[in-house]
Every structure is written in C-alpha cells, then in structure tokens.
Amino acid sequence: MQVLVIGAGVVGLAIARAAALAGHEVIVAEATGGIGNGVSSRNSEVIHGGMYYPTGSQRAKHCVRGRRMLYDFLVSHGVPHKKVGKLIVATDAKQTGKIEGIAKQGEINGVEGLEFLGGNAARALEPALNCVAALYSPETGIIDSHAFMLALEGELEDRGGMIAFNTPVEGLRPSREGWEVRFGGADAGVMTVDAVINSAGLGAQKLARATQGYAPARVPRLVLAKGNYFGFAGRPAFSHLIYPAPVEGGLGTHVTLDLAGRMRFGPDVEWIEQESYTVDPQRADSFYASVRTYFPALPDNSLVPDYCGIRPKLTGKGEPAADFLIDGPAGHGLPRLVHLFGIESPGLTSSLSIAEEVVRQIV
Secondary structure: OEEEEEOOOHHHHHHHHHHHHOOOEEEEEOOOOOOOOOHHHOOOOEEOOOOOOOOOOHHHHHHHHHHHHHHHHHHHHOOOEEOOOEEEEEOOHHHHHHHHHHHHHHHHHOOOOOEEEEHHHHHHHOOOOOOOEEEEEOOOEEEOHHHHHHHHHHHHHHOOOEEEOOOOEEEEEEEOOEEEEEEOOOOOEEEEEOEEEEOOHHHHHHHHHOEOOOOHHHOOOOEEEEEEEEEEOOOOOOOOEEEEOOEOOEOOOEEEEOOOOOEEEEOOOEEEOOOOOOOOHHHHHHHHHHHOOOOOOOOOOOEEEEEEEEEEEOOOOOOOOOOOEEEOHHHHOOOOEEEEEOOOOOHHHHHHHHHHHHHHHHO
16 A cells, blocks of 8 residues: 655654554655754653653643654664653642542553652752752653654655655545645646555644545634744753643643753743744743742853744634544544644654554544
C-alpha cells in the first residue's frame, strides 16, 4: 500500500517510520525545506512521565506507553538523552493538594516510581528550592529532539521511504484508486495514493477543510497558545527539572535543562491570534515573579530571551484542556484517511505510540 504522510515533524516522521516498518511504500510531504521545522523544533525537549492526564484519555495512554517505547528506541539507536528526573513542587497548602492529586492520577495512569516528598527531602535533592512538598518523577528525562527525528528519518529511508521537501499539500479528493492529492510548490501537480495521514501540526485544520467528503463540522477550531522561553545567564542552580503546580493552559513556568547542562525557564502561556515567533523581553517580568516562588535566589537581570513555540490547541483560555484528536475511518467513514488535531505536549513523548495506532487505522 502506498501511504502519504503530510508533515515531517516528530509525529509525522514516527508515523512514516511505523508505516515503512509495516511494509508499506511511504512518502512524506513536507511544506518546508527540512524536518521538524514547525511545532517539533520549538518545545522543551522533555520526555514526560505521564502523570498529568485524565484517566482513559489519549494523552494518558500514549504518553505512558510512548515514553517506554521512546527510551527503548533512544538506547537502541544511540540518540542522546538523559533521565534527569523531575520535581513538581508546591509552595503552599493549596498547591500541595494539587500535586497530591497529580500523584494519584499518575498511579492510575501507571507511571512508575512516583514519590511524594516533604519540603526537607526535596531540598536535600535541590538546595536552591523553596517548597513545602514535591512529587518526584524519576522517569522524566530530556532528549536531543532533532537527533531523534534524524534517527526516525534514517530508518524511514532505510526501509525505502522518502521525504518530499518544499511540497505543500493543497487538497485531497477520494477516488476509485484511493486518494487524489494536489500538491503545490515548484513541482506542483497531482498524484494518487492508497492512504493519507494528515500530521500537519498547525496546518492540520486547513488541510482537513480541503479534504473533499470530510464533514466540515468534524474540523475542530485551532487555538494558538504561544510558549516563551528565557535562558539563564549563569551556572545552573538545579540538576533536576523543576515544575510548579500546573496553571491554566500549561504546566507552569518550569526549569528545563538541555543535554549540555544549560538551564532555561518556560514556557509560559500567551494566547495569540496569529503566528509569531519573537519573544517579548518585557515578559521577563512575569517570569521573575513566577520563578521566584520556588527559586527565590533567582538574580536580577539573569533572564535572557531565548525562543518560543506555538501549541496547536483545540480549546482556549478558561476552557478544559482538550485531548489529542485522532480522527480515523471508524469515526468519519472515509477509507484509509487519518487526520490528527491538537497534538501538542506530550506529543514528542507519545509519538511512537501514536504512530502504531495510526498505522493500524489505515490497514
């Protein structure tokens, strides 16, 4: 079967690899000139444990299963990563109740090794920390996400798959032979494939609306939530990832580390109307205020604008967070077509698990 995957982000590449491993002929159509140039290039590079997500949700299922699959893949393929562990911290009694709830949810979701710590025990691990309690997640890690995507691309190509760069897909139409795909770009044209998987990230809704026979009412709205990051101009104060209790729209302004040991803070949540990838230096004021609740020794003038990303959310400010939406033939009735919407965090961690499910849906 000839399979077209639209989007060469981490989830699209994982799906393309899984389809190639299953013996299919795979083409990836990517609108830009390289892999991972959209949502996948602008995240925290964190391998998530899976303790936040509601029971039975797609995010809970794919995060926990995907994390285990991901660590196995990273080891077997020599991709740089490190299990640094994470502390989710509470600075008052109300937040303590919040992280107790996260601990219970983690147990329901099957997250291994979670440990509830008092303030003294947490400070024994991280002396610079201010908290009254913390939840320790030893399975949380960090990853070189680009190296992971290169490994997925390499395995796809080893199995005969290919990526067509600078090839935006402008429309899909069902035909007797399968799916007629209309391409733009320098080599604009039409081709027919057996199956199509829309993993276009921020462009997924636009492509779904350009799919003939797909009910417009099934296309969810796209809400843009920008996440800004600030780098730390100094020696790292922590050796673990530090997360505050979650906030509306995200997991709070947290401490992340990269594989070189550099420390940065983010992301925050900035609701926007159109794509923008500049970090407003004035947002540092809110970062100092939120970070100092758990890291009171954060020096003045130590935060430097770094980068930002945009989460392709399906719900907006004040609304409950939406689950991943994977709409396959069983839902919409069209053969061998899957649209993926709202694949934000923990999309990278979940990618290998999502890929297996999607490939099952097109067979």
